[in-house]
Amino acid sequence: MHTALLLEMIAGACPDRLALAGRAEGLTFAELELRARRGAAWLAAQGPGTIVFLGLNGPALPKAIFAAGRLGRPFAPLNYRLPDADLRKLLARTAPSVAIVDDDMLPRVAGVDGVALVTRSAFEAAARDPAHDAAEPEAADPDIAVLLFTSGTTGEPKAAVLRHENLASYVISTVEFMGAEEGEAALVSVPPYHIAGVSAVLTGVYGGRRTVHLPAFTPEAWVDAAAAEAITHAMLVPTMLGRVLDVLEARGQTLPALRALSYGGGRMPASVIERALQRLPHVDFVNAYGLTETSSTIAMLGPDDHRRAIGSTDPAVRARLGSVGRPLPSVEIEVRGPAGEAVGANVAGEVHVRGPQVAGEYLGRKLTDAEGWFATRDAGWLDADGYLFIEGRLDDVIVRGGENISPGEIEDVLRQHPAVADVAVVGAPDEQWGEAVAAFIVPRGEAPSAETLSAWVKARLRSTKTPEIWAFRPELPYNDTGKLLRRVLKAELTSRAAA
Amino acid sequence: MDLKPGSRWKSAVCDAELVVVRPPSAPGVLECGGQPVIAHSAERPAGQALAAAQDGAAAIGKRYADPTTGLEVLCAKPGKGALSLDGRPLELKEAKKLPASD
Numbered sequence: 229m230h231t232a233l234l235l236e237m238i239a240g241a242c243p244d245r246l247a248l249a250g251r252a253e254g255l256t257f258a259e260l261e262l263r264a265r266r267g268a269a270w271l272a273a274q275g276p277g278t279i280v281f282l283g284l285n286g287p288a289l290p291k292a293i294f295a296a297g298r299l300g301r302p303f304a305p306l307n308y309r310l311p312d313a314d315l316r317k318l319l320a321r322t323a324p325s326v327a328i329v330d331d332d333m334l335p336r337v338a339g340v341d342g343v344a345l346v347t348r349s350a351f352e353a354a355a356r357d358p359a360h361d362a363a364e365p366e367a368a369d370p371d372i373a374v375l376l377f378t379s380g381t382t383g384e385p386k387a388a389v390l391r392h393e394n395l396a397s398y399v400i401s402t403v404e405f406m407g408a409e410e411g412e413a414a415l416v417s418v419p420p421y422h423i424a425g426v427s428a429v430l431t432g433v434y435g436g437r438r439t440v441h442l443p444a445f446t447p448e449a450w451v452d453a454a455a456a457e458a459i460t461h462a463m464l465v466p467t468m469l470g471r472v473l474d475v476l477e478a479r480g481q482t483l484p485a486l487r488a489l490s491y492g493g494g495r496m497p498a499s500v501i502e503r504a505l506q507r508l509p510h511v512d513f514v515n516a517y518g519l520t521e522t523s524s525t526i527a528m529l530g531p532d533d534h535r536r537a538i539g540s541t542d543p544a545v546r547a548r549l550g551s552v553g554r555p556l557p558s559v560e561i562e563v564r565g566p567a568g569e570a571v572g573a574n575v576a577g578e579v580h581v582r583g584p585q586v587a588g589e590y591l592g593r594k595l596t597d598a599e600g601w602f603a604t605r606d607a608g609w610l611d612a613d614g615y616l617f618i619e620g621r622l623d624d625v626i627v628r629g630g631e632n633i634s635p636g637e638i639e640d641v642l643r644q645h646p647a648v649a650d651v652a653v654v655g656a657p658d659e660q661w662g663e664a665v666a667a668f669i670v671p672r673g674e675a676p677s678a679e680t681l682s683a684w685v686k687a688r689l690r691s692t693k694t695p696e697i698w699a700f701r702p703e704l705p706y707n708d709t710g711k712l713l714r715r716v717l718k719a720e721l722t723s724r725a726a727a
Numbered sequence: 728m729d730l731k732p733g734s735r736w737k738s739a740v741c742d743a744e745l746v747v748v749r750p751p752s753a754p755g756v757l758e759c760g761g762q763p764v765i766a767h768s769a770e771r772p773a774g775q776a777l778a779a780a781q782d783g784a785a786a787i788g789k790r791y792a793d794p795t796t797g798l799e800v801l802c803a804k805p806g807k808g809a810l811s812l813d814g815r816p817l818e819l820k821e822a823k824k825l826p827a828s829d
Binding site: 229233240393401402403404405414424428435437463492512514516524525531556 | 826
């Protein structure tokens, strides 16, 4: 099934409902469909190949996604925050392509072979122009819907392939068609080149919910937009949520219209979600776990789970706040040990997933096995009730003297210390043990001593899990979608060891 | 009739349009309003109409399934005809409502 059909359906069923942008200047679903059609006809005449999107969030994004879909061409949003040289290299990999580029970003990417550049304003103008009504464009390769370059936190970015059937399966199995009530509005602040930025467009359309795009995230702008547009639904990555809470607390705002807030894309510190539940008791919180390669969410911890956990004194129930919840009904999740065997409850291993939404594919490389299982490279376990806990990336596991140590567990313990604002635990090269545990600490107020923190960890975990190397710094390196750049910290330790 | 995933069909006797989400495990004839559906691009034959009162209808955004073969279709445009496969009425697939996650 084709993603363009999602828009066709909603435009047929509720043409006059607002689809996009602010209440003042909004576009209806019928208008969005018409503009995507015109945009497609115009793009087809600009050159062959993939449709690239390089720019800030905004109404141009859904138009471009659905225009590319109508043409049967892959849609490839690129990260405009990359340094120019890296950006040009990525853009070159999309050739032959037509790139829709924010007008002010055009000089950064001029002259890349095989790429026809068009400005965002020219695309928007064409999408408004009735001259493009008649042309019904080609559907060359209707298979690949989206190419998403992974953030490359561990190396060269890979082009993840999401096919129409993957994305459409995800949408129709998780979203009730026209399930949104009139007046609901979602605020999208994850960038266009993040899987959640793409899936939000598709699920918003199918659910019939108005989508408001924040061009670029700042916590102040997010709170302002949420209040001004009476936003009811939003998704944030954990670092964004923490900063939004800071603003709400400083201003004494509660966002009474807000009903549902989902978060994902990284580990949520317990302190942040607890604060959020206290600050916004009227909001339904959802922890959504998913990967680019799985067309977004595959497991979720729902609002009732959150309320039960925060209201409980039972440590096992309360620990659920650290879980990513249960698998969606449309996917299967299995945890496997090192030999590939499925392990039982409460045993850690690698998380595997299968289902129609699971693409598990990079350009030229299919990664699912014969039975359709995709190995996520995430370490985790399922508890006896089927709740999934994610420890982190398998590549981040520290191997100290043959013992596998998960950084996440140590980070959680350290984050509970009142003098620790943020923390990252990584493996450092060590002659005796292979790897040693190193902790980078961002102090809250006056820096605690390494001895104090060592004792804190030792009292709660085993001594082998107590960091041997301590470093204190004002902040940790994150990319713009909130992923901790562990490789930057590891490289620092490696060069320190070599010096 | 090749009911492959993603293929689009329409009713010969009402406004309903369908898309195949999961193919049947054995060949079969998908019907709407008691008549075989036609390709999405085909012209609706003139003069045909729903003969009898229908037990059910095709509702937009709903999924319908045949438990015998696993066929699953999504209704992309509503119509008055009820859906069946080889004369067996398709069942409405009630999906569990999930909270929004993105």
